[in-house]
Amino acid sequence: MSDMLSGLESLGLGGMGKMDIFEDAAKIAQQEKEAARKSAIDAAQQALLDEKACLLDKTQKCRICDFEFKTKSVKTGKAKLVSQDIDLRPRYKEIDSVKYGVIACPVCGYAALQKNFEVLTSGQAALIKEKISSFFTGLPEPGETYTYDDAIQRHKLALVNAVVKRGKTSERAYLCLILAWLLRSKREEVEALAPDDVEKQSAALKAEEYDFLNKALEGFNQAYSKENFPLYVLDEQTSTYLIAALNLEVGNKEEAMRWAGKIIFNQNAPDRIKDKARNIKEIAEGKQSL
Ligand SMILES: [Zn+2]
Numbered sequence: 001m002s003d004m005l006s007g008l009e010s011l012g013l014g015g016m017g018k019m020d021i022f023e024d025a026a027k028i029a030q031q032e033k034e035a036a037r038k039s040a041i042d043a044a045q046q047a048l049l050d051e052k053a054c055l056l057d058k059t060q061k062c063r064i065c066d067f068e069f070k071t072k073s074v075k076t077g078k079a080k081l082v083s084q085d086i087d088l089r090p091r092y093k094e095i096d097s098v099k100y101g102v103i104a105c106p107v108c109g110y111a112a113l114q115k116n117f118e119v120l121t122s123g124q125a126a127l128i129k130e131k132i133s134s135f136f137t138g139l140p141e142p143g144e145t146y147t148y149d150d151a152i153q154r155h156k157l158a159l160v161n162a163v164v165k166r167g168k169t170s171e172r173a174y175l176c177l178i179l180a181w182l183l184r185s186k187r188e189e190v191e192a193l194a195p196d197d198v199e200k201q202s203a204a205l206k207a208e209e210y211d212f213l214n215k216a217l218e219g220f221n222q223a224y225s226k227e228n229f230p231l232y233v234l235d236e237q238t239s240t241y242l243i244a245a246l247n248l249e250v251g252n253k254e255e256a257m258r259w260a261g262k263i264i265f266n267q268n269a270p271d272r273i274k275d276k277a278r279n280i281k282e283i284a285e286g287k288q289s290l
Contacts, residue, residue: 033194040192050094051145054078063120064128065108072146073114074100086280086290087213087245088238089181098181099151102158109136111158115233116171124165131164148186155179170231173219177242180212210250217246237269244280253284260284 005016057070079097081090090098104111109132112119120128139157142150159175161167187205190198220231220243229236244259263269263277282288 037194040194044189044193047094048145051096054095054097055100055145060103060105060117062105062108062110063118064110064125064133065105067105067107069106071103072100072142085181085184086276086283087177087180087249088242089184096185098178098185099146099148101178102151102154104139104154104157106139106141107136108133109139109157109161111154111161113158113171113175113232116167120165124167127164127166128161132161148182148189152179152182152186155182168223168227168232169219170223170227170234173216173223174232174234176212176216176219177246180209180216183209183212213246213249217243217250220246237263237266237273241273241277241280244277248280248284248290256284257281 003018004021005019008014008016054075055072056075058073059068060071061068074095074097079090079095080093082093083091085091101113102111103114103117108129110128139154140150146154155175155178159172159179162172162175183205187202187209190201190205195201220239223231224239224243229239231239234242240259240262244256244263247253247259248256257280260277260280264274264281269277279288283290
């Protein structure tokens, strides 16, 4: 390399003559990537502390095997809603309370959404004992908070229970919806931490989320025509809106517009949900992006 930067000796900068003008670009890019990763890890550690402060342990007795165990629950008033995704997935400030919606017995494998845990007929208990408890090898002891993997495993266990106990279609559809939300959250966490195989992990999580969105849609479509409202916790307007949103997310634009129309032209629908339905229609028409 020639002394391209020579001529600065008179300024006292004689040592700069052999400096490579672009050599450090790659180094800087690498340093920036490391710094971004470190700040994501710091943010994750802080988030963990925030999350811990929002939780309490509750004692729960299993409806099937009578075992008493501790289950994590979000303290009342701690989850502060910041925003919602188009499919109503809530985003909270200090804790993702979506992770804590299932109660699971670590001994016999009985698991259900909090609201449903105590609701069990003797016939359903017998089915769970026969088809789940007799094979179940135990739930791993969680840390002080649930990771997304913990939460996904618990919700899948609750979904298997819902199928085995012949639970309502709406309960199964709701669990599929929550699983889609949890997979989305896990993907966002992976993308923020940016491990070396981030693209591979992200694509796999996106594909799994898509499958659960499709299953949630299938279930809510069925429940909408054969069950009374509310569908699990969703009133008629919210269920209609959600079916529009799920259709949009899985790429059924025509259906998304049809279901959004049911709300937009319904005189009884509140303005708040009408605005959201109009938003779906605009996205489906290509006037806005998802
Ligand atoms: Zn049990």
